[in-house]
Amino acid sequence: MENKKELRNWLDAFGLDHPLVIAGPCSAETEEQVLKIAHQLKDSDATVFRAGIWKPRTRPGNFEGVGALGLKWMQRAKEETGMLTTTEVANANHVELALKHDIDILWIGARTTVSPFIVQDIADALKGTDKPVLIKNPVNPDLALWLGAVERFYTADVKNLGVIHRGFSTYEKTRYRNNPEWQVAVDLQNRFPDLPLILDPSHIAGRRDIIFELSQTALDLNYDGLMIETHHNPDKAWSDAAQQITPETLIKYTEDLRIRKEVGEAAEFKNKINTLRTQIDVVDHQLIEMLGKRMNIADDIGQLKKDHNVSVLQSKRWNEILGKMILQGEEKNLSEEFILRVFKAIHQESINHQEKIINN
Ligand code: PEP
Ligand code: MN
Numbered sequence: 001m002e003n004k005k006e007l008r009n010w011l012d013a014f015g016l017d018h019p020l021v022i023a024g025p026c027s028a029e030t031e032e033q034v035l036k037i038a039h040q041l042k043d044s045d046a047t048v049f050r051a052g053i054w055k056p057r058t059r060p061g062n063f064e065g066v067g068a069l070g071l072k073w074m075q076r077a078k079e080e081t082g083m084l085t086t087t088e089v090a091n092a093n094h095v096e097l098a099l100k101h102d103i104d105i106l107w108i109g110a111r112t113t114v115s116p117f118i119v120q121d122i123a124d125a126l127k128g129t130d131k132p133v134l135i136k137n138p139v140n141p142d143l144a145l146w147l148g149a150v151e152r153f154y155t156a157d158v159k160n161l162g163v164i165h166r167g168f169s170t171y172e173k174t175r176y177r178n179n180p181e182w183q184v185a186v187d188l189q190n191r192f193p194d195l196p197l198i199l200d201p202s203h204i205a206g207r208r209d210i211i212f213e214l215s216q217t218a219l220d221l222n223y224d225g226l227m228i229e230t231h232h233n234p235d236k237a238w239s240d241a242a243q244q245i246t247p248e249t250l251i252k253y254t255e256d257l258r259i260r261k262e263v264g265e266a267a268e269f270k271n272k273i274n275t276l277r278t279q280i281d282v283v284d285h286q287l288i289e290m291l292g293k294r295m296n297i298a299d300d301i302g303q304l305k306k307d308h309n310v311s312v313l314q315s316k317r318w319n320e321i322l323g324k325m326i327l328q329g330e331e332k333n334l335s336e337e338f339i340l341r342v343f344k345a346i347h348q349e350s351i352n353h354q355e356k357i358i359n360n
Helices: 005-012 031-041 069-081 092-100 116-125 143-155 182-191 201-205 208-220 247-256 265-307 315-331 336-358
Strands: 020-024 048-050 084-088 105-108 133-136 161-165 197-199 225-229
Touching (some): 020 031, 020 247, 031 048, 031 069, 069 092, 133 143, 161 182, 201 225, 208 247, 208 265, 315 336
Parallel strands (some): 020 048, 048 084, 084 105, 105 133, 133 161
């Protein structure tokens, strides 16, 4: 597959003057819930109403979705509000049912994208469809696997495509439920600038308080849209309660988000520099996270040294670290002088941390 302008025809056809917004609950729960949320979103910027009908749960026993019954509720939501509808399909049977109920856009979940066999089955079931198919990133940060899934649809003559960035799972629990690893999506965007790229901040965050800032970062990186889980009573949602926001909050967010994208020749420079600056911001943020992590380990070492009466400064170990870092720095085109300065500062901060622990 190569980049083609046509990849974004389906999105351009909406004629929006703002990024695409897909909103709605994690799961369809009851007919009243679906209709209530759809009506609350009716006059918002959201063009597409989402709801999960079949829910892939990491552990069995959690709410696994209402099944085909919910598709009727979505049809009704569409009739009553005029919004388009989207849901996740994870096998050929889901595809058949979703098409039968006139779902407008289909998405492939993160746990499906990891499996080329299942993706191929779904692509075969959708062969030649005009319906847009949005492919979520696989749970692991593997760009080739993500692109491979997109290509399976493209090859099955599904040409209305897009991707959804929903973050990547990590063993270690961080600030995020799923680590954004922005660079993976930015690399994909650089290779396929016309393939619509949508952020799902809800599944990256896992909590509602950072949905806004994640959405703003995406817009600063020129993403084409947002998919945000929205529920009239988020705390009582049957799945993903902590990360859902109310339709009212969603409307507020869409008013407050800054759209930096401008048009015209001079604007091209501005768009590019904004994108690059946002990439720098992302990396700076990661640097601070990593430094914080390093100091936490240094604290543990300080405690151990205290318990065993060992002195803070271990010169031999320090010289080993420095030697290794200078060599690694060379591979990345970083001067010895720079590495020395950076690591001296890091080392000093570690010593300060450890001394604090030992003297307490
Ligand atoms: C969802 O969108 O509700 C969902 C299950 O997403 P993901 O596949 O990203 O986990
Ligand atoms: Mn969810």
